[in-house]
Structure formats: C-alpha cells, structure tokens
Amino acid sequence: MRLKLNLKTLGLALVAIVACAASYLIAADHIDSPAVTGTGSDITDVYAFQSPANANNIVFVVNVQGLLAPTATAAASFDEEVMIEINIDNSATKDNTEDLVIQAAFDNGKVKVYGPEAPIQKGVMSTLLKSSPIEASISAYGANPIIGESNGIKVFAGPRDDPFFFDLNQFKAIIGGTATSFNNPGTDAFAGTNVLALVIEVPKSMLGSGSINIWATSNREM
Amino acid sequence: MMKTTLKYLSMIAFLGMVITFTACDDDDDNDMPVNIIYEQEDQMARPAINTVFVSTGEKDIFNTTPPAEQGAAFATKFNDKLLALNPGYTTNLLGLDAATFTGVLATDVLTVSLNAPTTFYDGTNVLTGRKLEDDVITVELILLFGGPDAMSNPGLTDDHVDANDKSFSDSFPYLASPH
Numbered sequence: 001m002r003l004k005l006n007l008k009t010l011g012l013a014l015v016a017i018v019a020c021a022a023s024y025l026i027a028a029d030h031i032d033s034p035a036v037t038g039t040g041s042d043i044t045d046v047y048a049f050q051s052p053a054n055a056n057n058i059v060f061v062v063n064v065q066g067l068l069a070p071t072a073t074a075a076a077s078f079d080e081e082v083m084i085e086i087n088i089d090n091s092a093t094k095d096n097t098e099d100l101v102i103q104a105a106f107d108n109g110k111v112k113v114y115g116p117e118a119p120i121q122k123g124v125m126s127t128l129l130k131s132s133p134i135e136a137s138i139s140a141y142g143a144n145p146i147i148g149e150s151n152g153i154k155v156f157a158g159p160r161d162d163p164f165f166f167d168l169n170q171f172k173a174i175i176g177g178t179a180t181s182f183n184n185p186g187t188d189a190f191a192g193t194n195v196l197a198l199v200i201e202v203p204k205s206m207l208g209s210g211s212i213n214i215w216a217t218s219n220r221e222m
Numbered sequence: 223m224m225k226t227t228l229k230y231l232s233m234i235a236f237l238g239m240v241i242t243f244t245a246c247d248d249d250d251d252n253d254m255p256v257n258i259i260y261e262q263e264d265q266m267a268r269p270a271i272n273t274v275f276v277s278t279g280e281k282d283i284f285n286t287t288p289p290a291e292q293g294a295a296f297a298t299k300f301n302d303k304l305l306a307l308n309p310g311y312t313t314n315l316l317g318l319d320a321a322t323f324t325g326v327l328a329t330d331v332l333t334v335s336l337n338a339p340t341t342f343y344d345g346t347n348v349l350t351g352r353k354l355e356d357d358v359i360t361v362e363l364i365l366l367f368g369g370p371d372a373m374s375n376p377g378l379t380d381d382h383v384d385a386n387d388k389s390f391s392d393s394f395p396y397l398a399s400p401h
Contacts, residue, residue, distance in 0.1 A: 029266040032273050033281030041263040048332060049340040049353040052392045058334065059396060061354070070401045083260045089331065096289040096331055120257075123288050128258040145395050156395035161388045163397055164269075166359045167381040174378065175307070181377025191387035192401050199395035204336045211350070213331040215267035215289055219260030 028164045030066040030190075040065060040079025041218035044195055045164050048214055051201055057152075058204055060086050060102070062216045063195040066162055073159045073194045074141040078106035081221045084198055085126055088116060090208030098122055100207065103129055104157070104198050110135050111157035111198065113148070116206050126219050152203045160197040162190045262286050267332040269358045274307075275300045275327065284330075293329045300324035307366065308375075314365045315372045316348075323365070354390045354397065359383070 028045045036042040044066035051057035062084050068076050083105045087098035102115040105128060112133035120127035136148025139158030148155040167186035173179035265285045266272070276284045277299065287295055301324040304311055313319050318326070333349055334340060340351025343361045352358065360380050367378040388398035 028269045029264075029272060032266075033264070033285050035282040036264040036285065039263075043264045043266045045269060046266050046332065047352045047354055048334040049351045051394075052396065053394060058336070058340070059394075061397065068400075073400050082263075085260075096329055121259075124262040124286050126260045126262070128260070141400060147394060154394050159400040160395070160397035161386070161400055163354045163386050163390065165357075165383050165386045167383045171381065182381045184380075184382040186382035188383045188387055194400040197395065197397050199397065201394055207336060209336060211333055211335045211337075213267075213289075213333050215265060215331050217262050218264040219262050222259045222261055 028066075028166070030164075036218070040077075041082045041220060042066065043084075043216055043218055044162065046214075046216045047163070054201075056204055057201050058207060059199065059201045060214070060216075061163075062086065062104075062198045063160075063162065063164075064198070064218065065196045066164075066193065067190070068159070068162075068194040068196075070192070070194065076141075076159060076194075076196055078111070078138065078157060078196055079220075080106050080108075082106070083126065083128065083219045083221065085217045085219055086200070087215050087217060088207060089213040094213055096213055101126070101129070102200060102202070104155070104200070105133075106138065106157070110137055111148070111155060113153070113155045113200060116202060126217075152206075154199075154201040156197070156199040158197065159194050162193050162195045164190050166190065265289075265330070267330045268327070269352070270362065271327060271330045275303045275324070277303070289329050289331050293325065295328075297321075297325045297328040300328045304366070310369075310374070311366075313370045315368060315370065316365065317370065355385065357384055 030044045031037040031042060042064055044063045047061035049059055051059050065076055083103055086102040088100040089096050090099050098119055100116040101119040102113065105112045112135050114129035114131055114133045117129050117131060120129065134148050134150045134153055134155050136155050136157065137146045139146045141159045145156055145158065165188045167182060168189035170179060170182050170186060272281055272284050284296065301320050304320050304324050311320050314323060332352060335350035338350055339347045340353060341347050342349060342352045342356040342358045363381065364372050364379045367375040390396055390398060
C-alpha cells in the first residue's frame with residue numbers, strides 16, 4: 001500500500017522532524033467524554049491547513065455535534081451558551097499556553113468571531129474578548145453558505161458534511177476482541193452524517209511565524 | 223454690555239456641554255459590558271487522542287486539563303494504554319519507543335506550519351497541520367501497530383477507508399454541503 005511504503009522509505013529521517021511534534025490515534029473526538037456527549041459542546045474534529053485559495057492564510061475548522069442524520073440536521077443549532085475557542089501558542093519555546101485566541105460565540109442566529117488577540121484570561125476559564133467581532137448569519141440547512149468577512153478574516157458557521165472518515169465499528173470490534181483485522185474495503189462509519197461546522201480563515205501574519213501549536217476548546221457560559 | 227452677554231452665553235454653552243458629556247459618561251457606565259465568563263468543557267487537537275488513550279473515568283478530566291499540564295498528568299497512563307493495545311510494541315516508524323511516543327501524545331496540541339505545506343502526513347511533511355483529506359487514521363494505525371518498519375500487524379495498519387464520502391471544495395468554507 002503506497003502510504004505505508006512511503007512512510008517506510010522516509011524511515012528514520014522522520015524522527016528528527018517529528019520528535020517534538022508527533023501525534024496520533026483513533027476516532028477523532030466524537031462523543032469522547034460523558035460531560036459533553038449529546039450536548040452543544042462536543043467537539044468532533046479540529047483541522048488547520050493552509051488555505052487552498054490563498055497561500056497567505058490558514059484555515060481553522062472546528063466541528064461540533066457529530067453524527068447528525070440528514071433528517072436531524074435542519075433542527076440542529078449551535079448552543080448559544082457555548083463559546084468555541086481556538087488557542088494558539090506562538091511562543092519560540094512552545095510552552096503550550098495560549099498567546100492568542102480566536103473566540104466564536106453564537107447569538108440570535110449569528111456567529112460572532114473575536115480575535116486573534118491575546119486572551120483576557122488563560123487556562124480553563126475564558127473571558128469573552130471585548131473587541132468588535134466579525135459577524136455572519138448562521139447558514140441554514142440546504143441554503144448556500146453565508147460568509148462574513150472583515151480585516152482579511154472570513155467566517156462561516158452552519159451544517160456541513162462531516163469530513164471525517166474511519167471504519168470506527170470495525171476498530172471497536174478489534175478492540176473488543178470480536179475481530180482480528182480490518183476489512184478491505186472498510187466501511188466509513190461517518191458516511192452520510194453531518195456536523196455543525198465553524199470555519200475561520202485568518203492571514204498567517206496575524207498568527208506568528210515559523211510554526212504554531214493550536215488546540216480547540218468548547219466553553220460554557222457561567 | 224454686549225461682551226458681558228456673550229461671556230455669559232459662552233459660560234452657559236460650556237456648562238451645557240459639561241452636563242451633556244457627564245450624561246454621556248453616565249450612559250457609558252450603565253452600558254459598560256460586563257465580563258462574560260466561560261468554563262471549558264471539551265478540548266481537542268490531534269484526532270482521537272482522548273477517545274483512544276484516556277480511560278473511561280478520566281475523559282472529562284483530560285478535556286479540562288490545559289495542554290501545558292497534560293503531559294505530567296497523563297504520559298504514564300498513555301504508555302500503559304499503548305502497551306495494552308499493542309503488547310508487542312517496541313518502536314514505531316518514527317523510531318519512538320513507547321515512553322517517548324506517548325510522552326509526545328499526552329500533550330494534545332496540533333503543530334501548524336506557517337511556512338511549509340500543512341498536512342498530517344503527505345509522504346514528505348509530517349505533522350505540520352491537518353488537512354480535510356488527510357487519512358489521519360491510517361497514519362495513526364501505522365504508528366500504533368506497524369512497528370519500526372510499518373510492516374507488523376498488517377491487518378491492523380489500514381482501515382481501508384481512504385477518503386471522505388463527499389469531495390471538498392477549493393473555496394471557502396471548503397467542507398462539503400450537508401447530506
């Protein structure tokens with residue numbers, strides 16, 4: 001299989017590159033913990049990539065409320081008490097504390113995106129930034145995407161196809177001891193399901209230089 | 223006489239301005255936004271870390287531990303979990319032994335390059351971001367089960383789901399329309 005052979009070819013050369021950055025393992029983050037499963041704060045996946053449309057920009061995607069059936073998607077909505085935060089460590093030492101945050105709050109049919117900006121508060125408690133947000137109406141199921149744009153930043157919030165793919169059920173069978181290997185072809189457990197997506201495109205110049213470490217959080221208003 | 227009148231008029235106008243500004247200040251104080259405070263519930267960077275490595279009773283704790291504190295709290299537990307999943311683990315394709323590999327994983331952040339291609343793995347670049355089309359699960363399976371040459375446990379290193387069920391777009395917001 002090509003990916004495997006490529007990986008093998010790279011061999012030890014990868015070690016140096018990845019020593020501080022390695023990552024890995026199984027079913028994204030859908031329904032990962034008791035406190036968030038079935039709530040508006042359950043993050044399913046996080047993506048960060050250079051914009052296919054503009055090499056000067058980075059795109060952040062944070063998806064919530066996974067495994068939505070098409071019949072349930074029109075009625076799904078962002079929880080207005082939940083703020084989604086993209087945390088950015090752009091320090092030279094990579095101490096994994098947030099130097100910048102991008103915050104998305106949902107209010108009265110709109111997404112309001114603040115930052116990137118230094119956080120008012122670091123750690124597990126967050127304070128909503130006080131700068132003017134970029135707003136967009138939350139896109140409705142079946143309608144064209146509504147895009148908010150200001151200062152070179154683009155924002156979107158609304159239902160999308162879940163971009164994650166994985167034969168989760170066969171993996172569970174293997175872990176559970178009722179199967180010993182994957183099938184070929186496998187079955188994508190996320191095919192035909194939707195998520196509520198937050199997509200934010202930001203100029204790289206607002207984020208730092210070299211590389212950054214990022215993580216997404218969902219946060220409930222107190 | 224005229225001068226005096228003008229002087230008084232100026233004073234009255236000035237006082238009026240002061241009163242107006244004072245009133246505005248009062249309004250501003252009343253409208254001053256209060257701090258809106260949130261408490262963290264879920265957290266994620268690399269795909270599937272919490273799902274695979276954290277035991278059932280600790281998933282909420284992992285989600286509310288800042289990344290800077292995750293390594294100290296979870297690295298040993300991740301090591302035990304890796305060896306439970308793959309008792310034959312020695313090193314992986316990256317040359318990382320169990321303790322080193324899980325030590326990296328326990329701090330759940332995603333590195334994103336601002337000056338190189340961004341991908342989980344594209345044949346050349348490793349862990350410089352995560353694109354929508356990246357087959358992150360197969361990469362992770364290889365690193366978990368594939369051993370030092372990616373050839374061990376061939377039935378476990380590829381789930382044979384290589385792409386999403388819908389195509390992505392090259393224009394914002396990039397994700398496919400919902401089903």
